[in-house]
Structure formats: structure tokens, C-alpha cells
Amino acid sequence: MSIPAVFDYHPAKTVDEALALLQQYGDEAKVLAGGHSLIPAMKLRLSQPEHLIDISKIQELAYIREENDVIAIGALTTYTQVEYSDLLRRVFPLMPECASHIADQQVRNRGTIGGSIAHADPSADMPGVILALKAELVIQGPNGKRTVSADEFILGTFETVLEPNELLVELLFPKPAAKTGSAYTKLSNRASHYAIAGCAAVLSLDSDNTCSAASVVVTGAAMQTARASATELALIGKQLTSETIAEAASHAAEGLELVGDIHGSPEYRRQMVSVMTRRAIEQALERA
Incomplete structure (x- = not known):
């Protein structure tokens, strides 16, 4: 049909x-x-x-702008606008990098950042980046606006906190600290470009290059986009050597309900999550 x-x-x-x-x-x-x-x-x-x-013609929801210590992005901003935004390339290069990996140019010209988050597909790229950057999401309904964290927004596979009479209207990103680096890596399905296993990582370093903050999120491999909490804990307060990073990445799939399908078994995805996480952390460290 x-x-x-x-x-x-x-x-x-x-x-x-x-x-x-x-x-x-x-x-x-x-x-x-x-x-x-x-x-x-x-x-x-x-x-x-x-x-x-x-809602695709609501122009008031398509923007990227700087507001004091926050970058505000309207929910109908397209992937192409994200990919080529000079502001985002300067402040949040992770977002343009992620957008460039999404599907093809036609999809990026029409697909919206808010639509992707609200759909909550566990294989999509952008939800992982939103979580990694610890965005605040503004939801509007008949009783006004409310704000929830990205970690609170996604409840499960294709499931969010949005009520049937509400819209996601804006995403707010706090500006990163100095010496912060980020990266997004994924093993993609060559037909659909969805993630079989991916990782978004954001690291901040102290003056002595000790990891002061880590935000690591896994995409594609599990029933929902999820934070790799064990990996984050293994990084914070450590000097990030290749051994430290490899050990932390080995815990990235802990606690996740991994998917098994024609593209890979849960065991395969567990291994690929570790690989993609290690690569993302290494790239983020270089950029920090």
C-alpha cells in the first residue's frame, strides 16, 4: 500500500x-x-x-540567534540552515557537523530540527546531539509555555513528553565553557543513512587538561537515544589518555536495551557503540 x-x-x-x-x-x-x-x-x-x-509555513519558528549566553533555535529551522550557520559553526560546531551527516541534501533542505526531536526516532542523528549539548526545549500549549531539559523530553521509542495539544517551538543551548570540544561519529546504514550505532560527545577540560565535564550520548543502537552515563563518569576528573578513553568507551552500551535487526545483532551494536564512542571522544578531545 x-x-x-x-x-x-x-x-x-x-x-x-x-x-x-x-x-x-x-x-x-x-x-x-x-x-x-x-x-x-x-x-x-x-x-x-x-x-x-x-506547520511548515510558520516563519516565526525558523531562526538561529544569539541571546546573551544562550543560542536559540526555532523548531522549524532546517538541517541546511543548521549546517551552514556561521554562528553555530563558531559556537556549536557539533550541530553543523551532525547536520552534514543526515540523509541527503533534499532531506536536509526540508527536514527540521524540531521535527526530528519531536519524532524521537532512536536511529536519528539530531536527538543525540541535542542531549549531548544539554539543550532546554520550549513547549507551547493552550496554557502557555513550559521548558523541559532534553534528557526529560524523550521517553522512549517515538515517545516524548509532548501532549496532543502541544508544539515544540524552540530549543535553547547554553554556550559552552572554554576548552570545550565536541564530535559526532556514526556507523550509518548506507541506504537510509540512519545510524546503526553513533555517538555524540562533548568534553570540557580544566587548565591542566583534566576532564571537568563530559556529555556522551548513544544513537541508533538502542530502543531510544540514551546517555552513556557510565562512560561520562569514567571520563570526569581524569587525564584523557588513549587507555582512559578506551576504558570509558567500553562501558558506553551499559544499561541500554540494544536493538537486533537485519543491520546487526545486539552484540554487534554493542561493539560498534564502543568504537564510535571512542572515536567521538578522541575527536572531541583534539578539538578541546
Whole structure:
């Protein structure tokens, strides 16, 4: 089956208009941003919303700007805008680096950062970067706005804290400390470019090059994008030698519910998580 089920289409021009439609149709509605995840699911009839609310034309949600000690990014900012942003390349090079690894140019031209996070696909690239950078996510609903941390936002596979009548509208990133480096590495499916196993790492160093902070997140290998807490603990307070890094990376898959499919067994993914984590940490260290 390659034709979606019948639905009503509602283009929204403002956030308030989109929220009013969500309030009206509730669980019967789906939000369309870039559409690269939702439309294929609808064609396969894995998703059959009765109402489709198109927010892609809401210009007020597409921006990247500096606000004091925070970088604010609108939820409808595209991967291409992220990839070529001079501001992000200067402050958060991890984000443009990650965006350049996502699918192909056509997808990057349409896909949005907020859409990816709200979809919460465990094989997607950007959710891992959002977690690694410890972003704050601004959610708007009928009762106003609320802010949650990236770690609180994703609950599971394709599951987030968003209520049916809410939208993710903005992402806020605190500027990094001095001597901070980051990297994103992944083993990708050559057909879809999704991550079979990937890692986003952010490291900060003290004046004596001791690791003062570490944020390490695993993508693709588990049932949800997840923080490698054991690896983070193994890095903080240490001089990051090749031995220290290898030992820390060996714990990256601990506590994760690893996936097994045609692309790799859980055991294979465990090994690849360790490899990708080690490479990401090494690159982040060089950049710090």
C-alpha cells in the first residue's frame, strides 16, 4: 500500500492557529513539519491521522540567534540552515557537523530540527546531539509555555513528553565553557543513512587538561537515544589518555536495551557503540 488513508488537511500560518487546531482535533491529528518521517508512515498506513496540521509555513519558528549566553533555535529551522550557520559553526560546531551527516541534501533542505526531536526516532542523528549539548526545549500549549531539559523530553521509542495539544517551538543551548570540544561519529546504514550505532560527545577540560565535564550520548543502537552515563563518569576528573578513553568507551552500551535487526545483532551494536564512542571522544578531545 503506497497511498495514505483519507485525511483532512489544515495549513497553519501561526503558532496560535496550529495550537487551536490541535486543541480542536486532539488525538485525531498529526503535525506536519518537514514530513520526511510522517509522510512515508502515512503511505504505508502505519500512521492514519484523520487531520493533518501543516506547520511548515510558520516563519516565526525558523531562526538561529544569539541571546546573551544562550543560542536559540526555532523548531522549524532546517538541517541546511543548521549546517551552514556561521554562528553555530563558531559556537556549536557539533550541530553543523551532525547536520552534514543526515540523509541527503533534499532531506536536509526540508527536514527540521524540531521535527526530528519531536519524532524521537532512536536511529536519528539530531536527538543525540541535542542531549549531548544539554539543550532546554520550549513547549507551547493552550496554557502557555513550559521548558523541559532534553534528557526529560524523550521517553522512549517515538515517545516524548509532548501532549496532543502541544508544539515544540524552540530549543535553547547554553554556550559552552572554554576548552570545550565536541564530535559526532556514526556507523550509518548506507541506504537510509540512519545510524546503526553513533555517538555524540562533548568534553570540557580544566587548565591542566583534566576532564571537568563530559556529555556522551548513544544513537541508533538502542530502543531510544540514551546517555552513556557510565562512560561520562569514567571520563570526569581524569587525564584523557588513549587507555582512559578506551576504558570509558567500553562501558558506553551499559544499561541500554540494544536493538537486533537485519543491520546487526545486539552484540554487534554493542561493539560498534564502543568504537564510535571512542572515536567521538578522541575527536572531541583534539578539538578541546
